[in-house]
Amino acid sequence: MLDLVSLLCLLGGVLLLMILSVIDLKTFLLPNIYVAPFALLAPLFHFTTNFYYLDPQGIILGGSLGFLILYVIRAAGNKYYGQDSLGLGDVKLLGAGGLWLGYEGVLMAMTLGAFAGLIHGLIYAVIIKIKTGNPLNIRRLIIPAGPGFAIGIVLVGGWLYQGHVMAIIYDLLP
Secondary structure, three states, X not given: OHHHHHHHHHHHHHHHHHHHHHHHHHHOOOOHHHHHHHHHHHHHHHXXXXXXXXXXXXXXXXXXXXXXXXXXXXXXXXXXXXXXOOOHHHHHHXXXXXXXXXXXXXXXXXXXXXXXXXHHHHHHHHHHHHHHOOOOOOOOOOOOOHHHHHHHHHHHHHHHHHHHHHHHHHHHOO
């Protein structure tokens, strides 16, 4: 029974990340109404796995580290650019991701997410150049960061929890 709940937590987390990504691509916002449930599913998942993957201390450390690192990056970017360079929704999303992944996982998700964002930004810049004919300018390119971070969280989570998911699916088969 708890295995099924843990699987539903994982599926709910991925669904919420997909919803958040679509919203961020359209509005440049990551609403708390979706970030909060994503964050709350993490401790429930770890509880249902009897804290096999992360203990409570690891959950708190991962969430804190994900939040604090991105908050510092945001503060530095805001100071440098004189405007919001990264939204608080992105900061909260990485904090929630840290609850799922722990401190090592959230650092990897942040790195993969930044790389995914870079690829997204370059593709977007080329498309804009093709559409407008203007020179390629990536210095002031504005793209949402949430989808990249969501990709990083899903990739690291998939790597961490693949055995758990496969065991549950195997147990459900007749």
